[in-house]
Amino acid sequence: MSECIFCRIAAGRAAARIVLEDEAAVVFHDLHPQAPVHLLVIPRRHVVSVAEGTTEDRELFGHLLLLAARAARLTGVADSGFRIVTNCGANAGQSVFHLHLHVLGGRAMRWPPG
Numbered sequence: 001m002s003e004c005i006f007c008r009i010a011a012g013r014a015a016a017r018i019v020l021e022d023e024a025a026v027v028f029h030d031l032h033p034q035a036p037v038h039l040l041v042i043p044r045r046h047v048v049s050v051a052e053g054t055t056e057d058r059e060l061f062g063h064l065l066l067l068a069a070r071a072a073r074l075t076g077v078a079d080s081g082f083r084i085v086t087n088c089g090a091n092a093g094q095s096v097f098h099l100h101l102h103v104l105g106g107r108a109m110r111w112p113p114g
């Protein structure tokens with residue numbers, strides 16, 4: 001089976017504009033940004049989505065949220081506000097089936113989302 005694109009980015013086998021990384025996760029700029037700042041936070045380990053998470057993922061999922069907040073600070077959108085989104089499955093519009101948090105900032109967001 002071919003490796004998914006986010007596994008390839010996490011392993012350094014595909015290019016990405018990386019903002020920060022550690023042993024468990026990588027944060028990089030989205031290829032098609034939907035806001036002035038649009039980051040993706042991914043675990044290095046292949047997890048399909050939050051929906052597939054188990055209690056064993058408790059620490060990892062918490063870690064991803066903290067990294068999202070840290071990346072928002074690093075990219076200068078923390079004070080003005082930002083949104084964290086994770087799409088799970090077809091109706092949510094998930095297109096890459098490797099868990100990722102979108103971090104969107106730098107403009108006002110609407111609610112409810114489309």
Ligand code: 5GP
Pocket residue numbers: 005016017028029030031032033040086087093094095096097
């Ligand atoms: P989803 O639709 O699954 O919630 O989000 C997938 C996101 O990944 C999209 O915003 C899309 O622009 C981004 N994306 C897809 N392929 C790549 C890639 O190869 N590199 C980067 N940096 N972003 C990607």
Ligand code: ZN
Pocket residue numbers: 003004005006007008045046047097098
């Ligand atoms: Zn993957």
